[in-house]
Amino acid sequence: MSNSIRFTYKDREYKLGFTRKTVKQMESGGFNIENIESKPLTTITELFAGSFLANHRFTKRELIDEIHVGFERKDELNTKLIELYNGTVSSLYGGDEQSEDNENLISWE
Amino acid sequence: MGVESNSQEQESKTYTEIFEENFPFYLSIGMTYEQFWEGDSTLPKFYLKAYEIRLDREREKINYSCWLQGLYDYEVMCSVSPIYQPFAKAGTKPKPYRPEPIPLTNEQIKKNEEEEIHKEVDKFRTFATMFNAKLKDKA
Numbered sequence: 001m002s003n004s005i006r007f008t009y010k011d012r013e014y015k016l017g018f019t020r021k022t023v024k025q026m027e028s029g030g031f032n033i034e035n036i037e038s039k040p041l042t043t044i045t046e047l048f049a050g051s052f053l054a055n056h057r058f059t060k061r062e063l064i065d066e067i068h069v070g071f072e073r074k075d076e077l078n079t080k081l082i083e084l085y086n087g088t089v090s091s092l093y094g095g096d097e098q099s100e101d102n103e104n105l106i107s108w109e
Numbered sequence: 110m111g112v113e114s115n116s117q118e119q120e121s122k123t124y125t126e127i128f129e130e131n132f133p134f135y136l137s138i139g140m141t142y143e144q145f146w147e148g149d150s151t152l153p154k155f156y157l158k159a160y161e162i163r164l165d166r167e168r169e170k171i172n173y174s175c176w177l178q179g180l181y182d183y184e185v186m187c188s189v190s191p192i193y194q195p196f197a198k199a200g201t202k203p204k205p206y207r208p209e210p211i212p213l214t215n216e217q218i219k220k221n222e223e224e225e226i227h228k229e230v231d232k233f234r235t236f237a238t239m240f241n242a243k244l245k246d247k248a
Contacts, residue, residue, distance in 0.1 A: 003151050021146040024125045033124070054147075084150070089124050091154040092131045 003087060005051065005080055009067050016051035016084075023088050026050040033085060047081045180211065 004017040031050060036043040048068045052059045071077050122130075128146075135145050135153055138160040144152055188204035191197060212218045 003149060017150070019147050019150055020124075020128045024128060024146075027123050027125045088150040089127050091151045092127065092135075092157075094154050094157045 003084060005077070005084070009070075014052075014067075015055045016048075016081075017054050018051060018084050018088050019054045020088050022050060022053035023085065025053060033082070036082070044078050044081070047085060048077075051081060051084065177211070177213075181207075 004015045006013070006015050008014070026046070031043075031046050033043070033047070036047075045065070045068065049061065049064050052064055131153075132145055135156060136142075138156055140153065140156050184207065188206065191201050192203050194201070209221075212221050
């Protein structure tokens with residue numbers, strides 16, 4: 001089971017994910033996961049950017065957007081991002097919403 | 110418990126509110142600030158599981174302890190019951206209280222059994238010595 005999204009971009013390894021602290025930071029910055037239905041594009045973009053905060057907080061926004069645009073299998077990426085984001089809450093209740101066998105699911109070329 | 114929460118209530122809360130609401134509980138079961146806020150997001154699940162295991166073990170321990178207490182009480186009641194018989198013979202005495210606690214482990218049981226055997230052997234040896242001495246005297 002993976003609780004991160006790993007990939008390499010321009011010879012640099014990235015490990016995306018969320019901690020409760022970064023989720024709190026995102027929410028205090030105005031992010032609301034419930035907006036995913038009314039504003040899916042903005043929310044997913046912000047969610048992707050937020051997933052850099054835990055391990056790559058100083059990555060520039062332009063680079064984040066550039067990486068996001070080039071990602072393969074966007075649907076799977078989005079599902080995984082939401083899964084990881086929700087995991088910060090579900091694990092508090094002993095739940096496990098993360099799917100298995102998703103290690104290195106996201107490839108980059 | 111901090112983890113018990115109404116799902117409808119949860120829906121109206123932000124994640125931050127849910128985190129802050131649950132944070133004291135997780136601190137109370139051993140998570141540190143860093144583990145909760147900055148650590149692996151799945152960690153609470155394992156802390157919760159460990160807490161449940163610990164709780165079960167404590168419950169079992171309390172249950173066993175109460176059962177054992179009941180056993181001692183029962184034994185005492187049985188020991189003293191003869192003197193409370195309405196038609197008990199004069200001079201009836203209660204059985205003495207158990208000199209040692211009830212053995213709880215196999216090791217203790219085995220040790221007690223061995224001690225019991227040693228006592229019996231010593232008794233027999235004393236008896237045999239006395240018997241032989243008497244025989245010698247007669248001869």
